[in-house]
Amino acid sequence: MPSEVVRGKRAALFFAAVAIVLGLPLWWKTTETYRASLPYSQISGLNALQLRLMVPVTVVFTRESVPLDDQEKLPFTVVHEREIPLKYKMKIKCRFQKAYRRALDYEEEALSSGSAQEAEAMLDEPQEQAEGSLTVYVISEHSSLLPQDMMSYIGPKRTAVVRGIMHREAFNIIGRRIIQVAQAMSLTEDVLAAALADHLPEDKWSAEKRRPLKSSLGYEITFSLLNPDPKSHDVHWDIEGAVRRYVQPFLNALSAAGNFSVDSQILYYAMLGVNPRFDSASSSYYLDMHNLPHVINPVESRLGSSAASLYPVLNFLLYVPELAHSPLYIQDKDGAPVATNAFHSPRWGGIMVYNVDSKAYNASALPVRVEVDMVRVMEVFLAQLRLLFGIAQPQVPPKCLLSGPKSEGLTTWELDRLLWARSVENLATATTTLTSLAQLLGKISNIVIKDNVASEVYRAVAAIQKSAEELASGHLASAFVASQEAVTSSECAFFDPSLLHLLYFPDDQKFAIYIPLFLPMAVPILLSLVKIFLETRKSWKKPEKTD
């Protein structure tokens, strides 16, 4: 072959080599989206995380509660662990760590007093028990501390009393009773199922489980007085005093679960969206159960709830019906008027209808001055508040005496149950968010991950792991704080606007920029390579022919 042709071929091959070996990687590197490194393996490991919720229980035995030789064995520790069967990808195990010990002198004295309340008052320890832990006192089988037929008692703070037994298998039998009481005061399957309601597949109990509010850093509670007829009713309510006396203590007791802020307003000419029907039998107006869902929407626009704060808002409305529709009752599905004349809507709030006493109209001319009885109103609102927060009735074991809550309306172990549920919910939410982010990054190549987003993801993963550790070692308060931090960091990372900077970069613009540059470069090279390849194939065939 003449040297010219060889030189030409070699030049073309060198061009191609430089373009492919040097040019292509350089272009790829300089045009890729910036992605800071993320702990993908740890995120996928979170899905298979085993959550172990430990409840430390201290069991105190008085002198006559168990046989003597059993008493010799004290103190020791028994662990009872079982898995909660939920259809969730994270396995949750519930572990009750019971530390058995003998009673001290002052405890013996307190437990031989007349009633459970007195015993509790005497047993009130100077330092508060840690969140999540319980203390169970075992008294003798024939003790008169509890009424005769009651086997156990659950107190308003984190204490309970169980009857002992004089039997060979005393510890086993008592152990089972203690577990029942401890489960009622801390964790059962329905508590966790309610917490994970948004993450579990749909089933027939979901509607009830979706009632409580989702976990959040804080809540805003708004009390509104709706007066649709100011010409007839001049309504006054002492909301500040009522909030101070009834609502604020309850919220103070709940303060571990988040920040609360309370405000109130009075709205005039705010009608319900539904016309009530007249019931001639009782000569009153009624709202059917089917009409209730339509009541909220027209009022919602005037409440101004979304402008109030960043936290989710709970609205409690007190409606004073107009003169033309007085008195107004709410009927349940059987047609009987509801006792409290109120209803609530899940994750939104509650509405109560306050009827003006008909005797007030006889005396004076319109408008009639109405002083709202705040005690009645606050009873209903506080009960609704408990329901909306998910503080459900516990499953008490049989023959158990449940003491009423303290004056704030919340027992300490109910708060613990709420914290357990919230921690689990937060961990589930944070894990889901991080997993979705990792999946999205895998599917869409255009998402940018800046360094600050990456550091939030690392912080979220570390917080989830720390929370799981704290739950396993029984420190409920720090576990809850860590789980809140995990949720905040994961949401911060997921919803960061910088992720979307290049997301909608249209493909045709990319082509419009690259084609004028690369096409003139690539076409001659490709044509030369094709020509070289064809000629080489021809020259292979030729020697065969000549052979």
Added chain:
Amino acid sequence: MAAAMPLALFVLQLLGPGGWCLAEPQRDSLREELVITPLPSGDVAATFQFRTRWDSELQREGDTDHYFLRYAVLPREVVCTENLTPWKKLLPCSSKAGLSVLLKADRLFHTSYHSQAVHIRPVCRNARCTSISWELRQTLSVVFDAFITGQGKKDWSLFRMFSRTLTEPCPLASESRVYVDITNYNQDNETLEVNPPPTTTYQDVILGTRKTYAIYDLLDTATINNSRNLNIQLKWKRPAENEFPPVPFLHAQRYVSGYGLQKGELSTLLYNTHPYRAFPVLLLDTVPWYLRLYVHTLTITSKGKDNKPSYIHYQPAQDRLQPHLLEMLIQLPANSVTKVSIQFERALLKWTEYTPDPNHGFYVSPSVLSALVPSMVAAKPVDWEESPLFNSLFPVSDGSNYFVRLYTEPLLVNLPTPDFSMPYNVICLTCTVVAVCYGSFYNLLTRTFHIEEPRTGGLAKRLANLIRRIRGVPLL
């Protein structure tokens, strides 16, 4: 864009703690008012005022710290129904009763002029100001054009203006009144007749002149008695003579002069038409950062002579952070025109900072003039609770002058705009150059040349021979 503003002391003294009243008001009181002013041109101006007042323990701590004061303006924002709806929600009776039934968006925005405001301020409850209450005032002013909305007819009524009439007062209001300005038409009923005839009138010195108003009190059952509604009608008997309204003592104008897209000059003309009294004016100017002001070119002239302001505060702009702030106290001599001018240079913005329509121009917010204008007639001091609302928005303790705040017109300034098609041009040009260069380079390196025998025949040869025959050149 917002700028921190040190509060001028004399304006603060003026508004002070907000005046004080002689009697203790009831808690949570609401007062509402509508003032109707027929103008000599046949237009009608209507101003609504709603005042809600409530006591609260929220005390104002000491004096206002000027570091917490902010002033912000959006120069080109059109007021529309979306602004009216949340404004109406603040009213307790909210378009169901009282004067607020007249607030219908389709009539209110079909006007030549529309203005809405919300003022919140603390008000002293007693003379020593030991306890305060808070006052929320909402004002809405509209000017109905006689020819556009009135269809050229000079008869005018509430129903024609608002397509509603007043039926009942708001049950929550302690006072609900309509005032009609009948100052120029009082004595004879020959120019203007007001129907239904008013039962009471009110006379006072408003903005320096003596004015008379006819009052319709909605809380008075006699007003809405027989016809169940109140529809105030104005009938012009004789066409109004060409009486121009008196020129206000203070008015102002502002404009941009200069040529080209590099420099310009911003001028404000302040007119003091009072025959013998001079008074000071506080001028506040907020100029966006992309008009770079040169303060050494600031000149203030009155009647040809230089006028030095008694107080100047200037805060220079920071690019993309805060605008220029210029505040001056200028003494306007009697019967004169004062010109305040300052030169500026237009900046070039980054190409992502331009609006989608950059050749429309950029808006400069209006300047604000605040002054205590001497009144023609001395007024007696105002009792907060007794006087109508339109008199107590800017009360003065001294009756010899009244407070006025004027806004000049906003300006539209063109900035040098780049050619937004340049990125495309750059791509085309560089790619062409690269392709041509690279292509020829590649050709030289890889192309080989060899001699080829000429072929006989072919279409090209016949065409070439045809052309050669025409030219008279020997054939191939």
